[in-house]
Amino acid sequence: MNDGSDAQAAIAALRRISRNEVYKARVLETPLLRQVLLRAVSRFIGGEELSQCLGVARGLHERGIATAIDYMGESTRDRERATHVTREFLRVIEALADRRSMASISPDLSHLGMAIDPQLACENAQVLAGAAQAASTEVILNMEGSDRTETILAIHQRLCERYDNVGVTLQAYLYRTENDLADAIERPGRIRLVKGAYAEPAEVARPLGPPTDVAFRALMETLLASGHPCSIATHDPALLEHAHRFIESRRLPRGPIEFELNHGIAQDRLQNMQALGYAARVYLPYGEEWYLYLCHRLAEYPPNIYRALADALSALPDMWKL
Numbered sequence: 001m002n003d004g005s006d007a008q009a010a011i012a013a014l015r016r017i018s019r020n021e022v023y024k025a026r027v028l029e030t031p032l033l034r035q036v037l038l039r040a041v042s043r044f045i046g047g048e049e050l051s052q053c054l055g056v057a058r059g060l061h062e063r064g065i066a067t068a069i070d071y072m073g074e075s076t077r078d079r080e081r082a083t084h085v086t087r088e089f090l091r092v093i094e095a096l097a098d099r100r101s102m103a104s105i106s107p108d109l110s111h112l113g114m115a116i117d118p119q120l121a122c123e124n125a126q127v128l129a130g131a132a133q134a135a136s137t138e139v140i141l142n143m144e145g146s147d148r149t150e151t152i153l154a155i156h157q158r159l160c161e162r163y164d165n166v167g168v169t170l171q172a173y174l175y176r177t178e179n180d181l182a183d184a185i186e187r188p189g190r191i192r193l194v195k196g197a198y199a200e201p202a203e204v205a206r207p208l209g210p211p212t213d214v215a216f217r218a219l220m221e222t223l224l225a226s227g228h229p230c231s232i233a234t235h236d237p238a239l240l241e242h243a244h245r246f247i248e249s250r251r252l253p254r255g256p257i258e259f260e261l262n263h264g265i266a267q268d269r270l271q272n273m274q275a276l277g278y279a280a281r282v283y284l285p286y287g288e289e290w291y292l293y294l295c296h297r298l299a300e301y302p303p304n305i306y307r308a309l310a311d312a313l314s315a316l317p318d319m320w321k322l
């Protein structure tokens with residue numbers, strides 16, 4: 001009987017592969033592999049093109065589910081590309097201007113140029129914050145690896161000096177998050193709480209599982225009780241249930257609270273929260289940089305590997321007809 005060590009080894013390998021630029025390039029340059037993996041990721045994303053993503057977003061909005069749209073990618077290495085990414089996010093804001101709070105944007109600062117120069121990412125994020133404010137919507141910054149946390153929070157702080165529509169994501173697995181949450185609550189902008197998706201050294205992060213779940217629960221209670229605009233971003237049914245019971249027992253106003261899940265994952269749980277009267281949002285990424293996103297989604301829930309395999313294999317007969 002396997003004690004789960006095979007699954008752990010697979011997860012560790014996926015996390016390593018996801019960061020390897022050589023593997024990534026090989027995979028994406030091989031047409032068959034690319035097409036097979038694209039089929040596997042398609043249930044989690046809004047497509048490779050903005051037009052496809054807008055169609056998916058429209059369907060969700062019609063069901064009363066808001067979206068946080070991300071033109072996927074991170075670690076942009078040249079300025080031109082960072083400008084292109086910023087322009088693409090502006091296209092998203094423009095395309096969704098009539099839907100206001102139904103659609104926010106959710107970029108990675110490293111996609112906007114932070115790995116080249118934090119000042120460049122800050123300037124690009126300012127452009128997006130201004131456009132989003134004019135369109136009455138929000139920008140929620142994604143949180144990246146722990147080597148970037150400090151820079152992302154510093155940029156968030158600067159953005160908050162000029163805009164009140166810029167939120168940030170905090171990761172419960174990081175030991176530092178208790179302090180970061182206290183600081184973020186003092187600023188405007190929605191705070192999105194997640195468990196954390198990166199392979200982090202033991203000195204900075206708790207292991208996923210019970211230690212992170214306990215921390216998430218405590219941070220979530222602090223955040224909910226603060227009355228600050230927040231997004232509780234977890235698929236974990238025990239934490240969703242705990243959030244609901246906490247809100248009820250404290251009779252907290254629901255206006256500032258939102259529950260947010262990834263597109264294509266546990267949507268029945270989001271519908272349950274909607275049925276309980278809460279605002280619901282889906283993180284909806286699109287674009288060609290889906291490789292890392294697929295690796296993350298497979299690593300965080302190993303049964304997805306079987307689903308991905310089934311999706312990928314179902315793509316083969318179509319391809320072989322060509």
Ligand SMILES: Cc1cc2nc3c(=O)[nH]c(=O)nc-3n(C[C@H](O)[C@H](O)[C@H](O)COP(=O)(O)OP(=O)(O)OC[C@H]3O[C@@H](n4cnc5c(N)ncnc54)[C@H](O)[C@@H]3O)c2cc1C
Nearest residue numbers: 142143169194195196197233234235236261262283297301
């Ligand atoms: C809206 C949103 C934004 C996020 N932004 C960030 C970010 O900026 N930075 C960051 O580090 N992380 C981010 N994450 C990812 C997050 O850190 C976790 O890795 C991810 O949400 C899985 O953790 P969980 O809370 O759902 O709990 P888990 O304990 O991982 O999962 C609980 C249960 O949810 C279901 N589930 C979870 N994941 C999957 C999946 N992939 N497929 C199918 N079922 C699944 C399963 O039933 C599982 O048992 C974000 C997540 C969400 C929902």
